[in-house]
Amino acid sequence: MNWQTVVAERSELGESPFWHPQESQLYWVDISARQIRRANAFTGAVEKWDMPSEPGCIAPAASGGLVIALRDGIYRARSWGGALMPLLRFNHDPDTMRFNDGKCDAQGRFWAGTIYEPRDARKADLYCIDCRPTNGNGGKPQVQLKAHNATIANGLGFAPDDRTLYWADTPQHVVHAWDWEPSANAMRRHRVFHQFKPKPPGWRWDDPAAAPYGGRPDGAAVDAEGCYWVAMMEGARLARLSPEGREIASVALPVLRPTMPCFGGDDLRTLYVTSIGHGASDAELARYPEAGRILSMRVDVPGLPVNFFVD
Numbered sequence: 001m002n003w004q005t006v007v008a009e010r011s012e013l014g015e016s017p018f019w020h021p022q023e024s025q026l027y028w029v030d031i032s033a034r035q036i037r038r039a040n041a042f043t044g045a046v047e048k049w050d051m052p053s054e055p056g057c058i059a060p061a062a063s064g065g066l067v068i069a070l071r072d073g074i075y076r077a078r079s080w081g082g083a084l085m086p087l088l089r090f091n092h093d094p095d096t097m098r099f100n101d102g103k104c105d106a107q108g109r110f111w112a113g114t115i116y117e118p119r120d121a122r123k124a125d126l127y128c129i130d131c132r133p134t135n136g137n138g139g140k141p142q143v144q145l146k147a148h149n150a151t152i153a154n155g156l157g158f159a160p161d162d163r164t165l166y167w168a169d170t171p172q173h174v175v176h177a178w179d180w181e182p183s184a185n186a187m188r189r190h191r192v193f194h195q196f197k198p199k200p201p202g203w204r205w206d207d208p209a210a211a212p213y214g215g216r217p218d219g220a221a222v223d224a225e226g227c228y229w230v231a232m233m234e235g236a237r238l239a240r241l242s243p244e245g246r247e248i249a250s251v252a253l254p255v256l257r258p259t260m261p262c263f264g265g266d267d268l269r270t271l272y273v274t275s276i277g278h279g280a281s282d283a284e285l286a287r288y289p290e291a292g293r294i295l296s297m298r299v300d301v302p303g304l305p306v307n308f309f310v311d
Contacts, residue, residue, distance in 0.1 A: 003254055003295045006272065007039050007046055010292030014274030015219060016057040016101070017294070018306040019264025026264060026294065027066075028274050029055040036068070038080070039294065041264065041272075049081055056099035057112055062308040067129075069099035069112040074129050074141070076311070087141045088129060097123070101154045101219055101260070106162055107182055108132050108310025111146070113153020119171060124150040126167055128185060131311035139311065146187060147176070155220040155230055159243070160304060166193060166228055168217040173198050175217050175230065177245070193228075193245045205234060205256055206283055214239070214250070219260025219274075223301045231258035231273060236288065238273065251297075254290040256280075263303020264296075271303070272296045 012032035019026055020038075027038045036049045036058060053071035061067055065078040073089035092114065102112030109130045116123040126147040133139040147167055155168025155175055165180040165187060177193035180186070200211040215235015222228055226243040236256050240249035257276040264270050277292015285291060 003290070003297050005290060005293055006041055006296045007044055007294035009046060010277035011037070011274065011294075012278035012292065013259070013276050014292065014294065015259050016055075016103075017260055017262040017272050017274050018058070018060065018103070019262060019268075019270075019272070020060055021266075021305060024266075026272060027058060027060070028294070029058055031056060032278050036066070041270075041296075047080070052084070053094075054098055056115070057102035059102070059104040059110055059309050060306060062108065062310050067104075067110050067309040067311075069102055069110075071098040074099075074110065074112065087131060088143055090127075100124075100152060101156055103156055104307035104309050105158055105182060106307050107185075108308060109185070110309050111156055113147075113150070113156065113167070115152045119151055122149045122151050122169075124148070124153045124169070126150075126153055126156070130185075131309070133311075144185065146185075147178075154218050157220045157222045157228055158304075158307075159222060160224060160226050164243075166220065166222075168220065168230065170216050170218055170233065173216045175220075175228070175241070175245075194241050194247065196232075196239075199234075205236075206287075218258065221261045221263055221271075221303055223263065223299075223303045224268075225301050227301070229261050229271070229303075231260050233257055233259070238271075253295070254288055255293070255295070256284055256288045256291065262306070263299075268302035268305060269299055270296050271299045 011030040017028040056069045074087045075084045100115040113126040130142045150169040152170040157166040162182045168175045173196040175193040178187040179189040215232030218231040220230040228241040238251040255275040280291040
């Protein structure tokens with residue numbers, strides 16, 4: 001595949017990319033650097049915005065600015081670089097738990113999952129935050145716990161017809177699915193959408209004798225045909241899963257640790273991918289010199305546009 005470097009500057013932990021259709025800019029977070037970033041995808045010029053803690057995920061707001069999941073809760077900024085206004089603070093222990101992957105649904109609700117950083121228990125959750133004026137609470141934030149029993153919340157996605165919701169648990173190498181009724185926000189018929197093979201014991205990417213390993217599911221995006229594109233951490237690839245959960249394509253990447261794809265450009269046929277640069281050894285950089293950079297390629301099937309937060 002013909003991957004292009006969109007942003008040459010490396011992110012420590014790039015995540016949560018989205019294409020802003022009104023601004024024609026690519027947004028993402030660098031979790032470890034505690035920054036939100038945006039770039040002119042045509043010139044590569046990057047702007048950075050420092051956060052008080054790690055931003056796990058972001059989404060654009062219909063009335064301007066962003067909704068932001070920081071370590072301890074959900075915040076709202078009305079403009080780029082503007083004041084951070086807390087919407088909801090959560091009672092989890094911020095020393096061991098923070099927010100991670102998330103995005104908005106087509107109704108304007110913000111979904112955000114957590115990561116339990118010790119990674120020795122399944123304590124990660126998925127929340128839905130509703131601040132719409134029609135939420136029955138006068139627009140004041142309402143929060144619902146929608147899923148749990150995970151270690152690292154990742155891979156959130158919605159089918160084009162809004163009838164299926166996807167959520168991944170990275171260490172378990174699994175992508176879950178539910179039938180979803182968006183108006184009632186009801187999730188039913190939980191099932192394993194796709195189970196990837198586990199990492200072989202003692203596996204190392206630079207060991208020529210190591211058993212094959214395709215990676216574990218990280219962030220994801222859904223295309224117009226209902227196929228689920230997921231970044232495969234340590235697999236140096238994207239996996240494309242059919243609406244039935246079959247792996248129908250594997251797209252090699254020049255980065256070992258991709259984190260999340262998104263679709264952008266005026267026709268939504270440019271596929272962007274974030275990745276991890278932090279901790280890359282000289283050997284990794286020699287083999288995967290694009291580590292931490294933003295990459296793109298053109299695809300035949302367009303993706304779904306970003307959903308905006310409504311408040």
